[in-house]
Amino acid sequence: MQNALRVVGTTATFGKAAPASGPPSAACGAPPSTGGTDALPRPGDPDTKLIRAAATGDTAAFGELYARNAERAMRVSLFLLGSRPEAEDAVHDAFLRAWRGLRSFRPGAPFYPWFHRILRHEVGNRLERRARRRVLSTSAAGPPAELARDAELRLALDGLDLPKREAVLLHYVLGYSVTEVARMCGVPPGTVKSRLRLARGALARALGDGGQGRERE
Amino acid sequence: MRGKGVESVDGEEGLAQRLRRYFAGIDAATDLAASRTALLHDIATPGRIATRPRRPLRWVVGGVALALVAAGVPVLAGTPLGQTIAELVRAGAIDPGMAAAKSGRDWHTLNLQVSNEGYALRCSGYYFDGYETVLLCRLALPASVQALADSSTFPILPTLTLTDAAGSSVMDGTTDGGAAGATTLYEFRGVLQPGPVRLTVGANLAIFPAAPQRAVVLHPHLPSAEFTLERTAPGRVVTVDHAGAVSVQGIRASVVDFVSAPDTTHVDITLQAEEPALRLVDAFNLADPGGPLHDVNPARGSIIVRPTGSVFSALFDLRGGLLADGGSGGGPVGGAYRFSGNFGAAPGVRSFQVEVPAMYVAREVVLPLAGAAASISAGGGPSGPGRITASPVSGSAGTALRVTAQGTRLVGPFALVGPKGTVYPCTLVTTDDNLEGLRGSHGRPFSTMSLAWGGTATLSFAGWPSERSLVGAKLQVWADALVTGPWVIPVRLPR
Numbered sequence: 001m002q003n004a005l006r007v008v009g010t011t012a013t014f015g016k017a018a019p020a021s022g023p024p025s026a027a028c029g030a031p032p033s034t035g036g037t038d039a040l041p042r043p044g045d046p047d048t049k050l051i052r053a054a055a056t057g058d059t060a061a062f063g064e065l066y067a068r069n070a071e072r073a074m075r076v077s078l079f080l081l082g083s084r085p086e087a088e089d090a091v092h093d094a095f096l097r098a099w100r101g102l103r104s105f106r107p108g109a110p111f112y113p114w115f116h117r118i119l120r121h122e123v124g125n126r127l128e129r130r131a132r133r134r135v136l137s138t139s140a141a142g143p144p145a146e147l148a149r150d151a152e153l154r155l156a157l158d159g160l161d162l163p164k165r166e167a168v169l170l171h172y173v174l175g176y177s178v179t180e181v182a183r184m185c186g187v188p189p190g191t192v193k194s195r196l197r198l199a200r201g202a203l204a205r206a207l208g209d210g211g212q213g214r215e216r217e
Numbered sequence: 218m219r220g221k222g223v224e225s226v227d228g229e230e231g232l233a234q235r236l237r238r239y240f241a242g243i244d245a246a247t248d249l250a251a252s253r254t255a256l257l258h259d260i261a262t263p264g265r266i267a268t269r270p271r272r273p274l275r276w277v278v279g280g281v282a283l284a285l286v287a288a289g290v291p292v293l294a295g296t297p298l299g300q301t302i303a304e305l306v307r308a309g310a311i312d313p314g315m316a317a318a319k320s321g322r323d324w325h326t327l328n329l330q331v332s333n334e335g336y337a338l339r340c341s342g343y344y345f346d347g348y349e350t351v352l353l354c355r356l357a358l359p360a361s362v363q364a365l366a367d368s369s370t371f372p373i374l375p376t377l378t379l380t381d382a383a384g385s386s387v388m389d390g391t392t393d394g395g396a397a398g399a400t401t402l403y404e405f406r407g408v409l410q411p412g413p414v415r416l417t418v419g420a421n422l423a424i425f426p427a428a429p430q431r432a433v434v435l436h437p438h439l440p441s442a443e444f445t446l447e448r449t450a451p452g453r454v455v456t457v458d459h460a461g462a463v464s465v466q467g468i469r470a471s472v473v474d475f476v477s478a479p480d481t482t483h484v485d486i487t488l489q490a491e492e493p494a495l496r497l498v499d500a501f502n503l504a505d506p507g508g509p510l511h512d513v514n515p516a517r518g519s520i521i522v523r524p525t526g527s528v529f530s531a532l533f534d535l536r537g538g539l540l541a542d543g544g545s546g547g548g549p550v551g552g553a554y555r556f557s558g559n560f561g562a563a564p565g566v567r568s569f570q571v572e573v574p575a576m577y578v579a580r581e582v583v584l585p586l587a588g589a590a591a592s593i594s595a596g597g598g599p600s601g602p603g604r605i606t607a608s609p610v611s612g613s614a615g616t617a618l619r620v621t622a623q624g625t626r627l628v629g630p631f632a633l634v635g636p637k638g639t640v641y642p643c644t645l646v647t648t649d650d651n652l653e654g655l656r657g658s659h660g661r662p663f664s665t666m667s668l669a670w671g672g673t674a675t676l677s678f679a680g681w682p683s684e685r686s687l688v689g690a691k692l693q694v695w696a697d698a699l700v701t702g703p704w705v706i707p708v709r710l711p712r
Contacts, residue, residue, distance in 0.1 A: 063253050066256055075243050078243050079239075079243060095256055153239050173237050200232070203232060
């Protein structure tokens, strides 16, 4: 059922995808659960052990946790920010905050949803800072390689505000359910559905395909 | 499988696939080992907020902006597209005069070129951005200096002096510091009066090849040139009589006073650490009160106050250019640092950003002593993590501790707490080297002493019975941690 199309409420959703890339981290990349259930950690989840050790002050364990999740976090950060230097800073600071906040981590919970909220905060800070500086998102975007691959889509994504961009990422790309996204974003599921609907419309308009989202290679 | 009631799923799925493909194609490769080391280093260093070197924002050329400019389509400076054009100008992709003209600015072309000893500076012109006059110049460095700049971790900081016909300085020309390494275009901002202006180039060019303390200051001695500045637009009257405050990264910024008049804008800001265990050290160069604030020194930290808000949308960007000659307004005020600056005419100013490129904070470090040499890592600076070592020494003068700070810096007050909790007063008996600040003298309390990077000092403790009794004692010191920025602290003024 991983790639099956589902209906959440009245909103049609895309097929859930396995994590698109990144290390096979059970926490960060934990296979999203099906329709609206919690993403539960697997027994013996390596991240769970690492988190437990890190919470006692084991920096080596936290370093290992970082190694397992950094690439994925970087990819998420780049997706949301579009700027490599900012993305790298956001990931670094998010892990730093995660370390300081490990005591608030609920034992047994999956790592990534918890970490994502921290990362999202760092990303949001940088977007706000960027807005204050009145730098166009495209001008602050990452190196040309980031844009050259699918510049049209990148620009369309830059046209979304962070909540919509994040909803698109978590649901359509990372495959989290609406309920899970809602939990990670701290908003009701209805809000997530609304964001997804609006994001789809905005992307469709930006891509000029009337909502078909045809791939343009 | 298609769910009931699903519409247009084929198109949506296509978009989802496209999104996933884009995500999967993102080059997330990073130097994992280095970033992990930096992270763990930050974790292991109390008081450290973030030490991983921040790279300056990179930007990419916006094809749309280029096309519009090339086609002669007017673009308002304050719009996002205008900002993109500004970035392109900074990159040299667009002629500044053309961009300014397209932005509706009153652009004055200069075509001024001076060169000497391999340095070459070309000033293409200036414009009034609604707040201050911006002079655009491009500086080329000799190959040897450029190689030094390319290897630098810190920005190049050229300055440029403008004087009026009487020889008085009318502008503390400065730049945004540029990016680390090569920078092609510099903006010199300041309030310029109409009339003859003499441009003196290359008054100061500081390059930090590796560490701030090894700054190389170059004096190219370029020839001067003259031009006549035409009249620019006047400012407007705005007065704000009370202030707001904001906190960022544990530093609280408060606007004490703010007055704006047609010919002057004065802002008075204090910065104060919110945590008792967090102290600001050398927030800016206190040794030079009233000096030019643009003397950004990453080793000591400095503060830049910049305007924000749409009223200044005509600014090319807020990373560059200081506001005229804001100077530091004195020393600590109630434990805080106070900044006071006069920024000339500033129409409609409502908010500022206080940007702290680098700053030292200090946290308490408890050093457990075991009668023998003890060593802990603490603080740290641009060259890496710091370490404090303390060795008990017995001599005719009594028991003392020889304290060495490597890669960090210690500042007072110091305290030695015995195993039973007795606090012993510390005094500085001898100083070996590298003492700075007020330079504690014999018998002087340590609260007046600060030990520079890599320095050593010998501390003694009154009433200390013997070296043996040092076992289990704790030396409380403050170790510097270099906090790299920039942090941007928005300070909004009430309407």
